[in-house]
Amino acid sequence: MSRVAALAALVPCLLTSIAPGAFALPSPEAGGAAATGARTAAGTLATEPLSPDLPGSPNLPGSPGLPGSPEGAATPDKAQQGKVTLALSSVSPKAAEASGKLAKVRITGTVTNRSGHEQTGLTVRMRYNGTPLTSRAQLERYAAGQPSQLLAGVGKKFVQLTKAAAPNGTQSFALGANTADIGMRRFGVYPVGVEVVNSAQEVVAGVITFVTFSPKPGDVKPIKVGWVWPLIDRQHRTAGDVFTDDDLNTQLGKDGRLDGLVSAAAATKTPVTWAIDPALLDDARQMASGAYQVQGLRDDKAVRKPKSAAADAWLKSLKQGMKGDPYFALPYADPDVIALVRNDQNNQIALAYRNSQVATDVLGAQPSTPMAWPPLGVAGPSTLKQLVKYGRVGTGPILMSSANAFGGGQNGYTPNAVTTAEIDNRQHTVLTYDDKIADVLDQDTRSPGRKVLAEQRFLAETAMITAEQPQTPNRTLVVAPGRHWNPPADLAQGLLNDTASVPWLKASTLDQIARTPAQQRPQQPYPDEFQGYELGPGYLDQVHRIQQEANSFASIVVNSPSPVYERAVLRLESVSWRGRPSTAYAARRRVSAELGKDTGRVRVVSVQTALAGNSGMVHITVANDLPDQTVRVTVNVSSENSAKLQIGKLEGRSPIDLRPGDKVTRNLPVTANGNGRFRLLVQLASADGDDYGDPHVITVRTTGYGRTSLLITGGALAVLFVGVGVRAMRARRRRKAEAAGDGRTGTEPATGAPGTYYPGAEPLVAGDSGLPEPGPGAGGPPGAAAGAAPHAGPGSGAGSADASAGSASGPSAAPPASAGRGSGTASGVQAGPGPSGASGASAGADASAGVPAGSPGSGYPMGPASDAARSEHGAGTGAGAGSSGRAAGGHASGNGTGPTPLPGNDSRATVRDSWSSGRAEPSSRAGTAADGPDAGSGPSGSGRSGRSAGADEWTEAGGWFGARSRHGSGNGSAPGNGSGSGSESASGPEPESGGGSGDAGDGPPSDGDERRR
DSSP states (O other): HHHHHHHHHHHHHHHHHTTTTTTOOTTTTTTTHHHHHHHHHHOOTTOOOOOOOOOOOSTTTTTTTOOTTTOOOOOOOHHHHHHHEEEOOOOOSSOOOSGGGGGGGEEEEEEEEOOSSSOOOOHHHHHHSSSOOOOHHHHHHHHHHOOHHHOEEEEEEEEESTTTTTOOOOOEEEEEETTTTOOOOOOEEEEEEEEEEETOEEEEEEEEEEEEEEEOSSOOOOEEEEEEEEEEOOOOOOSSTTOOSSSHHHSTTTTTHHHHHHHHHHHHOOOEEEEEHHHHHHHHHHHHHHEEEETTTTOSSSSEEOOOOHHHHHHHHHHHHHTOOOEEEETTTTHHHHHHHHHTTTHHHHHHHHHHHHHHHHHHSSOSSOOOOGGGOOOOHHHHHHHHHTTOOOTTOEEHHHHHHHHGGGGOOOOOOOOEEEETEEEEEEEEEHHHHHHHHHOSSSSTTHHHHHHHHHHHHHHHHHHHHOTTTTTTEEEEEOOOOOOHHHHHHHHHHHHHSSSEEEOOOHHHTTTTTOOOOOOOOOOOGGGSSSSHHHHHHHHHHHHHHHHHHHHHHHOOSHHHHHHHHHHHGGGGGGHHHHHHHHHHHHHHHHHHHHHHTTTEEEEEEESSSEEEEEEEHHHHOOOOOOOEEEEEESSSTTEEEEEEEOOOOEEEEEOTTTTEEEEEEEESSSSSEEEEEEEEETTTOOEEEEEEEEEEEEEEEHHHHHHHHHHHHHHHHHHHHHHHHHHHHHHHHHTTTOOOOSOOOOOSSOOSSTTTTOOTTTTTOOOOOOOTOOOOOOTTTTTOOOSSSEEEEOOOOOOOOOOHHHHHOOOOOBHHHHEEEOOOEOOSSOOOOOOOOOOSSOOOEEETTTTSSSSOOOBOOOOOEEEEEEEEEBBOOOOOOTTTOOOOOOOEEEOOBBBOOOOOOOBBBBBOTTTOOSSSOSSBBBBOOOSOOOOOOOOEEEOOSSOOOOSOTTTOOEEEEEEEEEEOOOOSSSEEEEEEEOOOOOOOOOOOOHHHOSOOOOOOOOOOO
């Protein structure tokens, strides 16, 4: 048999010399990486560090289990194709004995041919050493080695693997040996190996595990072991009910990681101390309370999920599974406290502890063990101080790493769990957990064969610690798996059962362990290399800005059931973001966008307003568009240019409470000094006076014409109303006069032939007009009628003389038409308005020869007469040419002498049909009466009518009514001088009197006077 064993050991050496590196087997001195590489070639049970898990898995920087991190671990190698794999299914007993049922070591497992080709002659066998290990370092070296190199003994029983010979073939096996046959005789840890060889006796797979031989009663004093049972997970939520994934629902469900931890603890009587992240309970409560949304960090739309039955069931089982076990709460979302202290954000630690109240709300019980647990179990003095201060730890212990935070024990032995650290110049109790055991448990134990190796290694490690000082009492050990520990539920349950059942261990709580005597150990400084795993300052600065916005938003929310964005920011500061920068940045952007959207829903909606003057009210409207939150705000307004726009006090009560969907308007009095556009800055603030959001700008546009415009408009309306009233009164009087028949209305038909001013009319010829012939001495140019008398009423005269008391203000309408010498009288009735451009009527009398007063170009209206009756009487004498001023339908009598008698305008009643183009309708009392220039132009001079000081009202409202009387006299001295008098009578609502001056004759103008009534 010894020759066979020697041959088996020699074959691998020969293969190594033939193909270096193909089957490299480490020597006991190699250990570490060399052993790891060998086991990779040997089978799936290799524990070498492989590629890290994807972001979001438990094996991340800052959480136990990332290769290369202080809490390193391994994951299954995907490069197992092309190899023969070996996976152990069970190893028994947990604690072997010399006799009885526990005296036989039994190992089961499976072998799978993944080489892709036929493997003939495969066999599996057991290997052993026969001597117990002497140290934990030796234990680690054997765990990483290969049986063929480290274990000399070979089991007697071989199992042929015929089913596994075929490609992808799998076959189970079972190996056994008595404890006496493999050298187990005293308390200790014994390595036992299993290997697979082919027909050429080449080792194609192998693994080493450990079997602990139980001590006899009284040989050892058991160690007190306290378990930290972590219920911590990475962050799944940004804000509100929006989750970044639905992975938490899976973990809380059947066979999920978190469900397995709870069910394992509930299935045993072994006490544990729960370490709970309140954010995990908060997320589970959110999912269990109703529908929630799932939106990936890079997805545009959210998917609505129904109420999670798994979360509801998990919360209920947690409350039952704790069974009164002690627990302590981490700060909310398990923040990276070291990075926060390094970036002077200590207030965030206080905020995280304040929000840890969620654990009490969900579990219905206060944390029974005040305790702090920094990430990786390592922190500097400043961080420890903040944890003690804000965590309200008091004299409670701080949980820290044994190997990374403190120096080793005496003589190389594993030190006790209880020690002290100086915090804020005082000694504080510290519980140290064993790093090696934590590393073993944090390995991937869900791959085939890994679960058995982890459990056997746990038993071996604890037995080695006990064997170091087997008779020393009150030795303590704390087992704290990584924060994101992910064991199979049966492994977790088996570890707890082992703690309570094996003779070298005694289950305890952390409180009981903390009361044992402390073992003084030197405290190590914070490792510099750990800083590379912390959240960076740039990232935390961005989160801090979000925190400031979140604080502003929270300051206006009234009775919020939970500070939504406060907790969202704490999630962004979680230590679980270590090693996942791109995912952390995406989560930060999501929270920032959601916060900005909600912040903008409480806003000022007013944009621009106009003032119809230099003062008025500006309406400021505040809206709350949040769907389910009431806010309380104050409104602060300032003028950007207080010299130009001054503001008063905002009306209404302050602060303003706005329920969801409410809008409230407040009025602000303002006064502008000048016209233009001015800006008001409206700043919303909390009830405490803290600014909320950015200032809102309202543009105020002022014109300054408001009061003036009102006065002008009011005055115009008043004039309009008065004018309408006057018209109405005069119309009424006219109707009464017509109905009573007490006078002419000026509408009598005219007699006589029309003048030349009628379109198409023949020129007047003496004798065919039906008018009286001129008297003796009449003369004129050929073709002109001499001494034409007015056509309304009898009369006679030789020549013409001006006897007008009016003032000529309009131009002469017609040139002289006739001249004569003589005297005569004429009387008649004048009807019609004065000439265009004159506001009054001529007071002079016409004594003309042949040309009608309404000749073309005169501008008098034609058509049916509607004017009031008017009569003028005048007489005058003068030397020189006598001429009449223009009068529409006026009749005059007079005599005059002169070398060249000139004809006067014909006096006839005009028919006012329409105004000629180019002539405006006479205005109402806006000027002076006008006769126009005299018609005579003799060599000695011309007579001119006197100037009327009063204007005749030809355009009174309601028609041209009324009868006038006028008396006037004038004289002048000149080569031709003359005098004349005239009278005018009028009836109407407004008698008038006036004075004027005029001249008569053909000499220079001379003063005259007039009396008028």
